[in-house]
Amino acid sequence: xxxxxxxxxxxxxxxxxxxxxxYVTPDEFNKIANQVQLEIFEQYSDDLNQQLRVPQxxxxxxxxxxxxxxxxxxxxxxxxxxxxxxxxxxxxxFTLPTTDIYGDTVEFYRLxxxxxxxxxxxxxxxxxxxxxxxxSPLTKSTESFPTYLFENEKLFVKPDSITSNVGVNFLRxxxxxxxxxxxxxxxQFVYDSTVYGANLINTxxxxxxxxxxxxxxxxxxxxxxxxTTTGGTGTGLIVNATVSSPTVVSIDVATAGTGYVxxxxxxxxxxxxxxxxxxxxxxxxxxxxxxxxxxxxxxIELDVSExxxxxxxxxxxxGVVVKDPQIIQVAASQVQRDEINEKS
Numbered sequence: 001x002x003x004x005x006x007x008x009x010x011x012x013x014x015x016x017x018x019x020x021x022x023y024v025t026p027d028e029f030n031k032i033a034n035q036v037q038l039e040i041f042e043q044y045s046d047d048l049n050q051q052l053r054v055p056q057x058x059x060x061x062x063x064x065x066x067x068x069x070x071x072x073x074x075x076x077x078x079x080x081x082x083x084x085x086x087x088x089x090x091x092x093x094f095t096l097p098t099t100d101i102y103g104d105t106v107e108f109y110r111l112x113x114x115x116x117x118x119x120x121x122x123x124x125x126x127x128x129x130x131x132x133x134x135x136s137p138l139t140k141s142t143e144s145f146p147t148y149l150f151e152n153e154k155l156f157v158k159p160d161s162i163t164s165n166v167g168v169n170f171l172r173x174x175x176x177x178x179x180x181x182x183x184x185x186x187x188q189f190v191y192d193s194t195v196y197g198a199n200l201i202n203t204x205x206x207x208x209x210x211x212x213x214x215x216x217x218x219x220x221x222x223x224x225x226x227x228t229t230t231g232g233t234g235t236g237l238i239v240n241a242t243v244s245s246p247t248v249v250s251i252d253v254a255t256a257g258t259g260y261v262x263x264x265x266x267x268x269x270x271x272x273x274x275x276x277x278x279x280x281x282x283x284x285x286x287x288x289x290x291x292x293x294x295x296x297x298x299x300i301e302l303d304v305s306e307x308x309x310x311x312x313x314x315x316x317x318x319g320v321v322v323k324d325p326q327i328i329q330v331a332a333s334q335v336q337r338d339e340i341n342e343k344s
């Protein structure tokens with residue numbers, strides 16, 4: 001279960017405001033949260049290596065090796081490597097997966113095991129050994145005992161007869177945390193809990209009002225919920241419309257749908273906004289999508305057990321941002337005590 005980014009941000013702001021230590025904007029917070037998440041994530045490997053060298057308790061929930069492995073399990077995934085035929089016959093290789101078995105786009109972080117035909121694990125070798133063992137018929141790689149060299153994010157596999165069915169177990173990079181928001185009526189930041197998608201239309205109050213290109217006439221004042229739209233390259237866009245006069249309407253996105261792109265023209269059919277209302281056309285622009293706005297949020301992907309550590313480390317960096325050495329010292333001291341307690 002991921003850590004709720006809104007909880008972390010609000011908690012940190014509460015502490016800062018209570019102590020009158022200053023304020024940090026959402027954009028500053030997002031950058032800091034990303035740094036904190038990567039620090040904790042990278043530390044897992046070192047912690048696991050350390051705990052493997054000491055005796056462990058076999059009591060439920062107290063086995064530290066199992067606990068760390070569970071935290072890493074969130075990021076463990078599997079994908080198929082792609083054979084690069086362009087380099088044949090000089091030096092063929094496989095490229096690392098960019099999507100996992102679930103079809104999600106992922107960013108490679110650390111290599112695990114490499115398998116052939118889902119049954120045979122390839123042995124990883126260093127450059128000198130990788131080429132030298134090929135010189136002898138007794139040691140050269142075969143499809144029963146394949147080997148690989150991992151350099152420059154490429155897999156060089158022997159024997160050369162292996163050109164497909166190479167699978168890769170790896171850790172993916174955590175998604176960048178994002179506290180998404182809209183601007184409220186008095187200029188305040190309003191949290192947007194919608195899951196971020198770069199190509200997702202912004203969901204919320206008035207998100208399409210400024211994109212109306214064919215104005216309304218003949219409407220009847222009132223609120224019109226769950227109004228379907230037509231047109232565009234995507235499907236499923238549903239809006240709520242508030243008509244305040246026969247020619248004035250504000251349009252909120254209720255359901256963003258999928259597949260829409262900048263430049264699409266979507267329409268609310270005539271008659272759907274009361275009386276003799278005409279068709280309303282909306283032309284989507286770059287700013288209507290999450291990637292070019294502040295809308296849409298991505299939770300902190302670490303296990304929820306890390307929430308306290310995330311808040312403390314975030315406070316540490318906030319101390320740097322607001323130039324308060326006392327915050328830095330208190331947060332750093334608490335983080336250090338927690339780490340010593342976990343590893344002792």
